[in-house]
Amino acid sequence: MNQSAFIELINPFKDKVFRLAKRLLTSTEEAEDATQEVMVKLWNKKESLDSYGSVEALAMTMTKNYCLDQLKSKRAGNLQIVHNNYTDREPQLDKKLEDSNSLEWVQKIISQLPEQLQILIQLRDVEQYEFDEIAKIVNMNETAIRVALSRARKKIRESMLNTHRYGIQ
Amino acid sequence: MEFNKIEDILEKYFEGETSIAEENELKEYFSSSNVAQHLEQYKPMFGYFSQVKEQKSTQEIPLKTKKRNVAWLSIAASAVVLLGVGTYFYVSEKNATQVVAQSELGTYDDPEEALAATQKALALLSNKVNVGIESVQYINEYEQSKNKIFKQ
Numbered sequence: 001m002n003q004s005a006f007i008e009l010i011n012p013f014k015d016k017v018f019r020l021a022k023r024l025l026t027s028t029e030e031a032e033d034a035t036q037e038v039m040v041k042l043w044n045k046k047e048s049l050d051s052y053g054s055v056e057a058l059a060m061t062m063t064k065n066y067c068l069d070q071l072k073s074k075r076a077g078n079l080q081i082v083h084n085n086y087t088d089r090e091p092q093l094d095k096k097l098e099d100s101n102s103l104e105w106v107q108k109i110i111s112q113l114p115e116q117l118q119i120l121i122q123l124r125d126v127e128q129y130e131f132d133e134i135a136k137i138v139n140m141n142e143t144a145i146r147v148a149l150s151r152a153r154k155k156i157r158e159s160m161l162n163t164h165r166y167g168i169q
Numbered sequence: 170m171e172f173n174k175i176e177d178i179l180e181k182y183f184e185g186e187t188s189i190a191e192e193n194e195l196k197e198y199f200s201s202s203n204v205a206q207h208l209e210q211y212k213p214m215f216g217y218f219s220q221v222k223e224q225k226s227t228q229e230i231p232l233k234t235k236k237r238n239v240a241w242l243s244i245a246a247s248a249v250v251l252l253g254v255g256t257y258f259y260v261s262e263k264n265a266t267q268v269v270a271q272s273e274l275g276t277y278d279d280p281e282e283a284l285a286a287t288q289k290a291l292a293l294l295s296n297k298v299n300v301g302i303e304s305v306q307y308i309n310e311y312e313q314s315k316n317k318i319f320k321q
Contacts, residue, residue: 010230018226032228039230102213103220110217125218128189150185157183160210 001046009049010039013056016127017063023122024067024115034070038062057136064119064137071115109159117152124149172205179211 001009017038022031038059042049052058110121119138123129124145131142138145175198181187182195198204199215277283 007230014230015225019221019224022224032226035226036228036230103217106213106217107221125192126221128192130189146185148185150183153183153185156214157211160214 001049006043006046009055010042010059013059014039016056017059019126020060020063020119020122021067023110023118023126024064025070026111030070034063034066038066054133054136057133060123060137061139068115106156106160109156112159113152113155117148117155120145120149121152121156125153172208175205175208179208 014035018031018035021034021038022028025031025034041062042055042059049055049058110118113121116138120134123134123137124131129137131145134140134145135142140148175195178187178191178195182192187195196215196219199208199212200219204212277286
């Protein structure tokens with residue numbers, strides 16, 4: 001497999017990898033690094049890629065594992081990822097409608113969920129993977145995924161309702 | 170009636186029972202301008218999901234073929250090793266004659282002569298050590314007089 005064939009292969013899901021990494025690692029730079037890391041790993045095993053059913057599912061699984069490892073080592077080193085790229089989006093936000101503020105709230109609420117739930121929300125509600133695809137990526141059965149997803153969505157709703165009421169009072 | 174349908178789908182959505190098509194219907198409904206008042210609170214949630222999906226990685230991925238690097242590395246490494254081994258042998262060859270000459274210096278055939286020479290060397294050493302100790306005793310003297318003056 002040469003470079004251009006490989007690029008063509010990864011292009012459809014490169015941004016999905018990036019978004020999943022960003023969901024978990026928060027900062028854009030870290031997410032870029034993670035994306036690069038995963039792609040280079042894929043490139044290094046390019047000879048054996050045919051033996052995997054879906055390269056996309058493989059890439060997403062690798063991303064998930066890589067990010068969780070990163071988070072684990074960060075926590076072990078007592079370092080926290082700072083939400084430092086909110087300011088980057090400020091000018092854009094100003095242009096948007098007033099409800100952009102509540103979109104940021106949603107982001108905050110999701111980031112407070114356990115990582116496993118964040119992954120599921122990202123895969124289903126953002127990337128819109130089918131349940132059987134998610135099952136391959138996270139190595140869970142579909143029923144468990146539905147239950148966990150329901151839990152995550154209800155938690156988001158609950159927090160949203162709280163902030164909604166807070167806005168009124 | 171539209172509300173009822175949306176409410177039904179919402180209900181299913183929070184139970185994790187919706188299909189992708191139904192979820193798209195929700196996203197579409199909540200991105201439209203005529204969202205029912207009591208459903209307004211869900212708008213940011215679905216708005217957020219659609220917005221996040223627009224994020225793209227801008228970075229180029231560097232794909233290097235690593236094989237060439239490895240080849241160059243091994244060539245460089247073997248050159249270094251060869252040079253090292255070569256100089257080692259060259260130098261030791263040169264020194265070999267000197268080593269033989271040096272090993273003959275400082276040996277005595279007569280044991281008495283050897284004893285005298287050893288004693289002389291040891292006496293020299295102990296003299297030097299005594300000089301060192303004497304100067305330390307000076308410091309001791311200072312310490313004592315200091316303690317006499319500055320009583321704690």
